[in-house]
Amino acid sequence: MTDIILFMPKCGIWDAMGVRVPGGLLSIASVPVKEGYKVVLVDSRIDINWEENLRKHLEDGAKVVCFTTMVGEQIKHMMDASKLVKSINPKVVTVLGGSWAQIYPGMCMQDHNIDLVCYGDGDYLLTDLMDYCNKKIKIRDVKGIYFRPPEGAKITKTEPRAPIENLDELPRIPWHLVNMNDYSAVGFRPDNQSVALVTSRGCQFRCGFCSIVTLYKQTWKGYSVQRIMDDLAFLEKTYGIKDFFFMDDLITGDFKRYEQLVDALHQAAKEGKDYNWSVAGIRGDHVLRLKEETLKKMVDSGCRNIDVGVESGNPRILKLIKKDTTVDVIRRANKKMSKYPIIIKYTFMGGFPTETEAEFKDTLKLRRILQEENEYATAPLFFYTPFHGTPLYPVAIEQGFKPPTSLHDWADFNYNTWYKDYPCWLNKRMIKLVENSAFLSYFSNKKLSYKYTNPLFASLFKLYYPIAKFRYDHDFYGLMLEKHAANLVAKVNEKFTLFGRFQKKKTPVVKAEPITQ
Ligand code: B12
Numbered sequence: 261m262t263d264i265i266l267f268m269p270k271c272g273i274w275d276a277m278g279v280r281v282p283g284g285l286l287s288i289a290s291v292p293v294k295e296g297y298k299v300v301l302v303d304s305r306i307d308i309n310w311e312e313n314l315r316k317h318l319e320d321g322a323k324v325v326c327f328t329t330m331v332g333e334q335i336k337h338m339m340d341a342s343k344l345v346k347s348i349n350p351k352v353v354t355v356l357g358g359s360w361a362q363i364y365p366g367m368c369m370q371d372h373n374i375d376l377v378c379y380g381d382g383d384y385l386l387t388d389l390m391d392y393c394n395k396k397i398k399i400r401d402v403k404g405i406y407f408r409p410p411e412g413a414k415i416t417k418t419e420p421r422a423p424i425e426n427l428d429e430l431p432r433i434p435w436h437l438v439n440m441n442d443y444s445a446v447g448f449r450p451d452n453q454s455v456a457l458v459t460s461r462g463c464q465f466r467c468g469f470c471s472i473v474t475l476y477k478q479t480w481k482g483y484s485v486q487r488i489m490d491d492l493a494f495l496e497k498t499y500g501i502k503d504f505f506f507m508d509d510l511i512t513g514d515f516k517r518y519e520q521l522v523d524a525l526h527q528a529a530k531e532g533k534d535y536n537w538s539v540a541g542i543r544g545d546h547v548l549r550l551k552e553e554t555l556k557k558m559v560d561s562g563c564r565n566i567d568v569g570v571e572s573g574n575p576r577i578l579k580l581i582k583k584d585t586t587v588d589v590i591r592r593a594n595k596k597m598s599k600y601p602i603i604i605k606y607t608f609m610g611g612f613p614t615e616t617e618a619e620f621k622d623t624l625k626l627r628r629i630l631q632e633e634n635e636y637a638t639a640p641l642f643f644y645t646p647f648h649g650t651p652l653y654p655v656a657i658e659q660g661f662k663p664p665t666s667l668h669d670w671a672d673f674n675y676n677t678w679y680k681d682y683p684c685w686l687n688k689r690m691i692k693l694v695e696n697s698a699f700l701s702y703f704s705n706k707k708l709s710y711k712y713t714n715p716l717f718a719s720l721f722k723l724y725y726p727i728a729k730f731r732y733d734h735d736f737y738g739l740m741l742e743k744h745a746a747n748l749v750a751k752v753n754e755k756f757t758l759f760g761r762f763q764k765k766k767t768p769v770v771k772a773e774p775i776t777q
């Protein structure tokens with residue numbers, strides 16, 4: 261009999277590039293799995309029969325259904341699924357967590373098909389909820405939730421859960437809940453299976469556009485190096501996985517730990533391990549602090565890529581967003597990195613509140629310089645999006661942004677098009693400039709293609725790359741019909757899970773052994 265269903269809603273066009281294991285949901289399942297509860301996962305991003313499978317597990321007696329969501333389109337898919345769940349079994353307990361739920365729990369309670377919203381770390385919640393379902397405790401005794409009391413009474417918030425001090429106390433992620441063949445993370449070695457995992461949570465910095473500041477309140481905690489290496493060994497032994505994407509917010513939150521991790525990976529390589537690895541969150545100033553010896557070890561142990569948030573090439577904007585670094589630091593870090601064959605993905609944004617066209621052009625200039633000065637550099641650019649709860653959000657409001665006011669509207673709040681639907685500070689000319697630069701930035705540098713692990717998306721990338729490159733080289737933004745084509749593809753994907761059908765890896769991975777904790 262099923263006890264708990266984990267449900268992963270679609271994320272929109274992001275699902276086209278490649279689908280990663282649902283880290284948050286797997287994370288909250290580790291404690292209940294260890295306690296012996298039967299947990300199943302339905303991932304609508306890759307499962308075209310997700311409605312049927314959801315129904316099947318509900319009929320199998322599931323007591324709790326867990327949903328996760330980030331801001332934006334994923335909310336809409338979450339709401340559709342919660343509605344379906346309640347229409348099949350109104351008595352099942354539905355619970356919502358994830359970044360958006362943590363940041364805006366009251367707003368999430370607007371979905372009447374959600375009974376509870378989790379507002380802190382979710383790792384110990386589900387065993388308590390099962391105790392509640394089994395009538396061992398009252399709902400008020402479940403810490404870290406908002407719940408809807410019977411008719412008429414106000415939404416109630418229970419006592420917060422104490423933060424987890426030591427991540428190592430958490431049982432291993434129950435990877436056996438997913439079929440690794442359905443997922444990917446980075447495409448360095450096309451025949452190799454890859455997986456995304458986090459080695460830490462949070463970040464001590466304070467960037468104005470970033471939700472991590474609100475989620476983790478400028479704190480950081482990490483798994484020990486020993487624990488990380490054990491997890492890698494387990495993933496290799498059980499699934500044959502050798503390619504890892506460390507999807508941390510700031511992997512260098514503890515610099516010493518990072519150096520020790522590199523040492524451990526280097527030692528593993530010396531002992532014959534053939535790992536490839538890649539890092540999502542590392543700051544430019546931290547890259548500059550890395551010793552040459554550490555960088556060499558990174559290369560020798562299989563580090564293939566690092567992602568660095570630069571955000572802007574303009575000093576005033578960097579100050580406004582409290583990036584706490586400078587253009588000079590980034591350029592020096594880039595020069596340093598140019599000696600090493602590690603792809604470095606610098607991410608940028610445009611369209612910040614009060615940003616002028618000239619200031620945005622500094623960003624375009626810096627993108628070009630970094631890519632010219634380092635053959636391993638790529639520089640994708642995104643439209644700035646004012647998300648509720650981020651430090652810069654009040655400035656966006658001050659500058660004329662009229663935010664969505666209901667959960668339904670936040671669900672339609674698309675990071676790619678919000679500026680067309682909501683009044684804000686941007687004029688038409690600026691919108692076009694940022695939008696076109698952003699669109700081209702995903703396709704005009706071949707080095708970025710390792711991110712596109714979905715075979716269909718990878719093929720489309722190959723087709724479009726020469727055009728995007730030509731446009732980038734010649735600063736030519738006229739008649740960008742391809743943007744409309746991309747929107748159409750996104751719509752088809754949303755309706756028919758188009759890319760999800762191509763996601764499966766053809767090369768079979770080693771068959772999973774039953775999990776041993
Ligand atoms: C991976 C990722 C993605 C992947 C998602 C696929 C996947 N595999 O999960 C992709 C690439 C699709 C993605 C896209 C986007 N993302 Co994103 N993403 C992340 C990232 C880097 C890691 C998520 C993760 O696995 N975290 C690790 C786990 C352990 O944490 P967690 O998911 O928060 O889960 C914990 C709790 O939240 C809770 N929990 C989670 N789910 C549930 C469910 C229940 C029932 C319970 C009880 C608890 C619970 O328990 C967990 C353990 O404590 C986060 C950063 C981060 N650190 O979270 C950003 C982050 C979630 N993304 C963010 C944003 C802004 C976006 C985009 C809008 C980016 C953009 N500009 O395009 C798009 C949105 C797409 C959409 N709207 O649908 C913001 C969220 C803002 C917000 N207010 O929600 C974050 C926080 C990044 C940031 N720096 O601000 N993203």
Ligand code: SF4
Nearest residue numbers: 463465466467470509
């Ligand atoms: S953008 Fe990166 S460095 Fe800045 S607060 Fe967010 S996670 Fe930290």
